[in-house]
Amino acid sequence: MNNQDVLGKQQISDYLKDLPHWREAPGAIAAVFQAKTSAVAIELLGEIARIAEVDQHHPDVDWRYNKIFVTTTSHDAGGAVTTRDIALASKISERAQALGVAARHELIATVEVCIDSDDPQRIVPQWAAGLGYRVMDDGSLVDPDRRLPAIWFQETVSPNPNRFHLDIWKPYSESSVVLDTLRDQEAVLDDQEAPSFVVATDRQGNRFCICTERDR
Template sequence: MNAEADRRITALQFQQADRTGDWRVLGSGASTWYAAPSHSAGAALARRILALTQECVGPLPDGASLPIDLDIRADGVRVRIPLTPEDGGFRPDHSALAETVSSAAAELGLPADPVAVQDVQLAFDVLDQESVSSFWETALGYRRVGDEDVMDPVRRHPLIWFQDMDAPRPLRNRLHLDVVTPEPVASTAVNALEALGGHAARHGYYATVADPEGNEVDVLPLEVGADRWHGDRTEDWRLVFAAMACYPVADAHQAGELATKAAELADEAHLPVRIDLRPGVVVIDTGKDRWETEEGYEALAARVQEVARDLGLVADVTLPRFVQVGIDAVDIPAVRRFWCAALGYEPDPRPHVTDIVDPRQLNPVLFFQDLDASDDARRAQRNRIHLDVFVPHDQAEARIEAALAAGGRLVYEDEAPDFVTLADPEGNEVDIAVSVGREERWQAAHPA
């Protein structure tokens, strides 16, 4: 093993390396955003990055994947060098890869906007880590990573961290998750969750299932046929709040080809889509509800399916998954204002829709449900979930100030600048966190 290649560097060392100014270290690795005028311009950058990444890292062993995630949107591309708890930190070649990506974007004239990126994660306070993590691993179709985390194997949805509690802490947050998958997957998941000790309440279209400590997930749809358009031309797609198709690919070249063709079709149709390139798979989706509210998505889906099949690709119809976070609130406008500020989100402009969304469609949707102020039993049935939002280190102070100005209150700051805990007007908590400098501060506080 090459000792230099295996050497680990801290988040701060990565951030201070030459030519990593385009990048910000967050909770799941280093990320940046490159503004682009169209899907096609973003796809051109993605293809260039895929080719250069292969040159940068050299031949990969069997089963290994390129160490990069690419998320193409109508107005830009997020590029992420992912890390998991198993990785043990950055390596020097991660800095070299970041420099390579930055050079490729500069050659194409695409400007970086690194302060636009963030990672939203979920944290569960638990008494029985094993039983609760097993439940959520099954509920979300995630995989176990290390001792405390489960993560989406496709790295599109929030990582979940399970934090040990010394004693129960009731009456905290009114958060729950919705997980929307193809109908057979949803039905199987509900049965599996019951086998793990979950309590399921079936409501026709969906089931609410509580984990062994009472945290809730809504699993849907449970009605046969509710997850698809009808007709052969769109049989690769599943309707999981977003219309979504997932195509396994053999290599980076095939991924780039599909992304390019899907981007061209989206631009021709003047319809925004999300094209996410991950190791071994390309995911194309419309974003939540757009396929229902805007004309043309079914026709676009049919054209994407046609070009994917022309490339010899076969969709995996079990992979589509949509995860969103719900918050029960008595005063939805007040709570919604706080979370827009805390997450840097925007309100969905549709009347009677409470969603708030990441303006770049990179992080999970939050929605708000009416909670009757007189329903004491429901208000007492609190989940042990909160959100962690990893922001660029140079944006944390401004984000905290914005959330406080939007009606939040400071709960805990003893661990600042690593994280600060804020609460919305009804007590739901969020940690505004940074990664850069954490290791150095820990080492200073715990000298050998």
């Protein structure tokens, strides 16, 4: 398979069976590594930078004390997962293991802001201008530096009175813990579309969705 090839969902799932540190995220694969010290975390960060330079394929990396958050996608393939991402993830995992750094799957998460609208095209340019975001082919908005949450517009003929909600993406393998905690907090859960997503409503009627990679 050529390194430029975009992987389908089943192919990604098959590859991830051999990459236990990694989980599927929206348009990417992601991992979180926690070291015993910040110095070791920085060492892993340096290793990731070296690997990326050699491969000429650069992931998004966030260093927080003794944790390293890594997301990789192929931007030149339209923001999809390719075999280059799989190869990069494998090399990063090898270095993490060599440094004795543990994976923290439960910390993998992506947050998107969603806006209900009966005519998204009327408002997309205004939001893009205000945020300095890039308009994607599917009409969603992304931060060019991929630091801030993406925004997407849910077209509906009857927008909810509360037009804003968050999509909180968690790996399916970790989502049951989140949902159980929400039940303990007496949130109202609508699981008609589970496991793709579950709509949670808080005590004051505000909504957010717990989304996973399954059945999409």
